[in-house]
Amino acid sequence: MPERIKHEPLDSKEQVKPEAEIHIITDQCKGCGYCIKFCPQKVLEESREINARGVHPPRIVDETKCIICSFCTAVCPDFAIFVLDKPHEETVKNE
């Protein structure tokens, strides 16, 4: 539909955004960079630190952008990354 959208959706505040908890086991990473490359939301980038295996593990840029698709977990050859979904009730309590 061609109309230009000028107003913010009335229900935009009610939208439940997934809240991710990204865990990176840095010393297990061999620096292949797949997780960084394939993340659809571009949540990760290469860090400057050097891990036990002598490579740069990934670093989280913006955790709120993660939508918990867990593709990083699927592509990681070394089982070095996984994402947990923070239960929503807990988030509400924290707030």
Add this chain to the structure above:
Amino acid sequence: MVMGEKKEAQPAPKPEEPRIGVYVCHCGLNIAVSVDCADVAKFAATLPQVVLAQDNRYTCSDQGQEGIKKDIKEKNLNRVVVASCSPRLHEPTFRKACEDAGLNKYLFEMANIREHCSWVHLYDKDAATQKAKDLVKMAVAKAALLTPAEETEVPIIRKALVIGGGVAGIQAALDLADTGYKVYLVEKQPSIGGMMARIDKTFPTMDCSICILAPKMSDVGHHPEIDLLTNSEVAEVKGYIGNFHVKVLKKPRYVTKDCSACGECTKVCPITAPNEFDVGLATRHGIYTPFAQAVPSTYIIDMNLCLNKDGVVVCDKCMKACERQAVNFEMKPETVDLEVGTIVVATGADVFDPSTLPSYGYGKYPNVITSLEFERLINAGGPSHGHLLKPSDMQIPKRVAFVQCVGSRSDKTGRLYCSNVCCMNTIKDSLLIKEHWPNTEIYVFYVDIRAYGKGFEDLYIRARNAGVKFIRGLPAEIKEDKKTHGLWLMGENTLQKELYRTDVDLVVLSVGLEARKDSEIIQRLLTLSRNQDGFFLEAHPKLRPVDAATGGIFFAGCAESPKDIKDSVTQASAAAARAGILMAKGKVTVEAITPIFFPEKCKACGLCTKVCPYNAITLDKDSKQIHIVEAACGGCGTCSAECPFGALTQNHFTDAQITAQIDAVTEKDADKKVVAFCCNWCSYAGADFAGVSRMQYPPNLRIIRTMCSGRVAPKFVERAFAKGAAAVMVTGCHIGDCHYINANYQTQKRVERLWKKMDQSGIDKQRLQLLWCSAAEGERFAQKAREMKAVVVNVTSEQIKKARKVFEKALEDA
């Protein structure tokens, strides 16, 4: 197939001596007011081969037609010329009369002395009479050379294509399918329903819009004769009336028909975006259905949002959530080939974008909304569940203002035309507010309230009785209180001649309708015309209001002009009936205006094959012969104009006939005249429009009609100059609007070549002019005619002589 390859021209039987009858029509006072018809008839009687000339009050009346028939039989007339209105109006009438009397209809010719003469020279009877004589002389000259012709029949495929699935498209598709024809309904959006599905209530009966539309949508979805192609666009249309070959691009939904519309996928989709259906007032997910009643109900994935790009499935949440495994990321776009006989264009309209008017603050102030956004807010199925909320604080407003004519009736701040629906829409909306929240103060700022339809005035009275305040005079400016987001409107009440300042909580801008931005694509695909407002142009505004000028194509709904639901549905049923007539007949005759081929003159150069817009001519290089497929020929005649050897000419518009017309114009006072070539579809119709609108222009213009400007061979122009014409005008459809796809590109090339030649020979280029003029641009035509007068005045006799000499070679052939 009735038609096949064009046979070579038979050596014509020796034509009998022409016996021409000329009838000069008064058309009541329409012609007689500025043309001395009796004098014109007297003049016609002196022309060669004319055996009968008379003037009558109404030639098109039964009495007039009977007279012609009687004369054909009793006086052995074998050619008939009627000098009256435009052949675009009454040529079929008189052709029929001739046929009834046993005379081949191609032996009839018309002189247009109303639209092109009496109506445009209302105040100069002498000049108009002189011009009418010239026009009759031209018609008689052509008539003497007319030959009988047989029309070919084209079979019509009994299937229809409907483009656009709004209420008009839905109605047209249902009517056609119920008649028993196969219908393909193509809709660009994921669901049919169009604008009507987004509106809350309809005027004047206050019916729930989606409640009356949804059953129709569902009928379309279930109808055995309707193939529904949603999320699809027409990509290519080839062919002609009765035989259109259409390619439809069907974009993938990424959800198969197994979808049960349970909505589990939407709950897990992590991506959100504004829902276009709700004008962005609600959110939707990457996988969604635009609205609850959507047909088909199958969900769709918005690939612009989805994370799974280029076949890599990154996120599979919707796949996992779908019990029926209907999500399929492997789907690819496909092209569907359709063969149809008729096409209904029901592409609808856009709404005006008020953010172009900064004084109203739309887009800047949250509480200024459009009438379409209002519809979504007041709709129980909309983002606020039917609560009219102020976007700034989600509270129900206590005072609401409607501003009318936003984008309508002003060429400074939008479009010049009235959008037809906004007045009643606002009245309906104001009553809806009063129904839900009776204490709301409502102000309507208007220019004129146009409550013209059945039951409209009653609704207007109801609104006034309900306490809605109508104030004449649009606000000059809307300002916002930055703290409260309240708004105040300032302007002049033009009835009481005093300034007002009204404070309100919410302003609804009653936006007008405008032609769809993608109309141009449809226009090109189907070779249609549009009027100056951008809406599609009908074949005749009164008598063929749903037909396109192109055969086999019909209009329904707002694509043709802004209209309400009732009118859209009426027009859709009319379009379906018109298309049904063609398909019920199963065949259509094609005008015998195809090329005549003289094989002995052909040198097999192949130039004609290159300019034919329909690829109807092919060159066989081995046998050095050209083949003409008559069934594919559109009848523009551009091949005949291109052939340098005279091996091709167009039936009914032969070189000899056009030359005879040129000679008739230039026989007397050529140095004061302009010879104009007009194409039947645009510029001739534009000149007709100038006549209908009584736009006055100088009487020194003589129009020769061809089907397309592409028929105008350079030798015609050269001959006019060689005969001493002061100026020549070649006119046609705008580039891109050609009725014959692109034949007018050839016109442009030829005129440019002629200009070059004139330049080199030292002839003033101004004397040959090229004008692109649509059927709606009467004023443009009249203005050009006035300019040409100035050109003619400045041409000296030396210059005329010079042009005569330069082009004298043109006199040799023909």
